[in-house]
Amino acid sequence: MQGFNRREFLRVAGVASASAVLAGRVRGLEAAQEEPAGPVAANDHIQIALIGAGGQGQYDTSVAVQVPGVKLVAVADCYDGRLAHSKEVWGEDIQTTRDYREILARKDVNAVIVGTPDHWHKQVSVDAMQAGKDVYCEKPMIHLYTDGPEMIEASQATGRILQIGSQRVSSMVYEKARDLLAAGVIGKLNMVTAHWDRNSAIGAWDYTVPLDASPETCDWERFLGTAPKIPWSAEQFFQWRKWKAYGSGVAGDLFVHLFSGTHFITGSKGPTRGMATGGLRFWKDGRDVPDVMLGLFDYPEGFNLSLRVNFVDGGEESEELVFTGDEGTMEIAGNAVSVSRVPREKEPGYMIGTFTEAMQKRILAEYRAKYPVVHPEGAPAPAYEKYEAPAGYSDSYDHLRNFFAAVRSRSPVVEDAVFGFRAAGAALLSNVSMERGAVVEWDPETMKIV
DSSP states (O other): OOOBOHHHHHHHHHHOOHHHHOOSOEEEBOOGGGSOOOOOOGGGOEEEEEEOOSHHHHHHHHHHTTSTTEEEEEEEOSBHHHHHHHHHHHOTTSEEESOHHHHHTOTTOOEEEEOSOGGGHHHHHHHHHHTTOEEEEOSOSOSSTTHHHHHHHHHHHHTOOEEEOOGGGGOHHHHHHHHHHHTTTTOSEEEEEEEEEOOSTTTTTOOOOOTTOSTTTBOHHHHHTTSOOOOOOHHHHHSGGGSTTTOOHHIIIIIHHHHHHHHHHHOOOOOSEEEEEEEOOSOOSSOOSOSEEEEEEEOTTSOEEEEEEESSOSSOOEEEEEEEESSOEEEEETTEEEEEEOOOOSSOOOOOTTSOHHHHHHHHHHHHHHSOOSOTTOOOOOEEEEEEOOTTOOHHHHHHHHHHHHHHHOOOOSSOHHHHHHHHHHHTHHHHHHHHTSOEEEETTTTEEO
16 A cells, blocks of 8 residues: 655644544555755764763664764763774774763764763763753653753753653654644543563663673773762673662663653643552562562543553563543554544443333333434444554654754754653652652642652
């Protein structure tokens, strides 16, 4: 079946009625990133640096340099092996250093990618913006709630761009879902449910520790930063997500993606209260964050968000986001969004089988007088439609491309510091709730725990 191009696809979603949009078909989407890129003027070239060259940082950078006109010139990391590998991947001419401040002192660096552990996000981002650099900071934006206002203030005071790295908000699939919801294809939204289940050691952050890991090859003191001063630990250095001192647990790693997607699609600023439960069920390896977490959140728009992350899943690893309305459901799984619409009954129905036959006849006669048969041939069949991104589509590419477009044009980004703080702040309510054993109130306008 012939697919829409991206512009036509979004136009149709914006103006079509629910019945017109839902036609029981599968439609293909044309990724904008497949369109030929125009030439990049010399003065539009962007030179970037990577600060924090772990798995996510190196992945982000590998995608970033695919954007036309973007060049990597420097990398900072606390492990010598990652600095050496960066030269293997991006060339011997790039600068490598353990001290990111050396990179920020360079006048030829326009923007930085911050891929550090969570507890360094705020300081590196603020330092970079004050040094005149635009910043792409990995999620979650914050490690502590006090980080958010400082990062927002730094962005506003310096005029530098700060984009947070929850790439789904730049996804054409999520853009489609947002337009479908706004078009009313599932009626009034009343519930969002999401899960992210993993069943592997790597998925549970049990990352490989290199054989040469030592205080000589790793800058342990610099890595610790504001974290408690403890003796050298290779596990905590390379598997930092497993400890509260450096990471934010499943809430900061995975819940925040689901919050970002929900906020982007619904237009909400966030929940007003939330609660969470869970525990450490399987990965009892010294970590102090749970491997199972469930959260429930109330939104002022009149819907609830239910989240689940499970690192002890015995089945397939999966991620799913489902929006339930009073006229249907919309599901995002992988690089596709699908809508199922079951026509609602226009009458309340009846239960008369326990009454006398005479009473049944009387009730049925009055009922049909009040509710005539609308579809004598039978109820309409459920409608279903699915929209799929093309094979190989990368929302990470679109997110980084959007960032660099904003760097060039100085236009707003899709996930600025305020959006990023609202998503991370809502997600980290789960940690607060589990610590307190109580429901936590949150003001999404002021972005403060009440």
